[in-house]
Amino acid sequence: MxxxxxxxxxxxxxxxxxxxxxxxxxxxxxxxxxxxxxxxxxxxxxxxxxxxxxxQVGPHRGAEVVARSWLDPEFRARLLADAAGAVRDLGYHGHATGHLKAVENTDTQHNLVVCTLCSCYPFALLGMSPAWYKSAAYRARAVREPRKVLAEFGVELPEGVAVRVWDSTAELRYLVVPQRPAGTEGMDLAGLTALVTRNSMIGTDRDLKAPA
Amino acid sequence: MTLPEQPVFDEPWQAQALALAERLKQAGLFSPTEWAETLGAERARQAALGLPDTNTAYFEAVLVALEALTERHAGITAADRAGRRAAWERAFAHTPHGKPVLLGAGDHGSD
Structure with a gap:
């Protein structure tokens, strides 16, 4: 039994x-x-x-694109006019770079990228998106109160700097081109590339630091 | 909102789910726009239910979107998934620890 x-x-x-x-x-x-x-x-x-x-990818490719735009005015002009073409010329083919727009920060404008619908992101240039980029809180608040969100990331924008928020879609993704930090004259491509942070290319970081 | 840097993937299945989504999109099973709309709709549904806004919730939405789009465009139904999942569970249960888990010959194809 x-x-x-x-x-x-x-x-x-x-x-x-x-x-x-x-x-x-x-x-x-x-x-x-x-x-x-x-x-x-x-x-x-x-x-x-x-x-x-x-x-392997990480944000290195995006950082190199930005550093190259600081060094080479012709490349910068092409990047701002046709980012997908400029990036393809560097050999960075990728599905996510197919429709890409580069937006430059200036003394009077700061750019911030979000995808309010889901999480569209230029993987091929920046690697995987950070968890906060995909959160509902960031997706909603980046549009509604960008200055407050920036402040939480440690970016205090002076009054004279406007914020432009770019909403990514499946068809169009954005790369923020941060400003070249002062004190980096004479640095080469590799040195400059190392200064560019991932968040600065999303727009949640603004003032990059020259090496001490 | 959560500001401290978190790992991109908490668990390997999350990377596998995203890889599936990207490769199926590249293979043309669905368009980038349809993907974004389906994933966006699931994220909105989660928010409407008041589910926690976590990395895991995001990747669960990826999984739901994948199941919906493979059903719509590749004819992979809930019954197909249930059958295949049972086969994987059997395979896990019968594979000695440390050995790769493989499906039996009869568990592939038109099961």
Whole structure:
């Protein structure tokens, strides 16, 4: 006769579940295997995307674009007129750079980028978007009270500086071109690139620092 | 709002979900606009329900949007997902610790 030990059964049950991934992890795995079976994407496509965007890209490409615009007036003019073309010339192809607009900060204008609908972001230049960019709070408040949001990021704008908020869409993303900090004359591309922060290219940072 | 820098991904499934969305968009299964609208609608639904505004909630919305768009454009139904998920759960339960978890031959294709 088979005996049933409820404690033992509960233990086995817990043991099984301890090896199961979380609900969302299982849903992703499920969907991934179904679309791979249908031939819509390959596992290699997915892995290469994660490796590239989660690991390698980061904001370095965007920073280099900005630094180059400080050094080369012709490149800057092209960047502001046709950002997608200028970025493509540097060899930074990417889905997210297809429709890109560069907006420059000046002594009288500060630019701030948001995606009020969801989280559109120039991945190919800036890497993965920070968690706050995707939050409902930032998406709503960046438009409603940009100066207050900026202040929370430590950016106190003088009265004479206007804020322009750019709302990204699936078809058009923005790159803020921050101002070159004083005291950086004579620095080369690599040195200048290192000064450009990710947030300065979203607009939640403004005054970049020259090295001490 | 939360200002301290947080990790972009809290867990690997979040990166996998975003990779799926980007690659399916590139493959032309849906347009960038349709993606943004579907994800935006789910984010709005979460906000209307008063769900917490966290990174995890964002990626859960990504997952819901992915399930909706693969159903709409690739015919992957809730029943397909349930069947495949059960297969994965069986595979996890029967794979010894430390070994890669793989689906059995019968768990692929037209199950």
């Amino acid at each position: 088979t005996t049933f030990d409820s404690d033992e059964a509960a233990h086995v049950h817990r043991h099984l579940h301890s090896h199961l991934p979380s609900d969302p992890a299982l849903r992703v795995r499920t969907l991934e295997s179904l679309v791979v079976d249908k031939g819509l994407v390959t596992t290699q496509d997915l892995d290469s995307w994660i490796e590239l965007y989660a690991g």
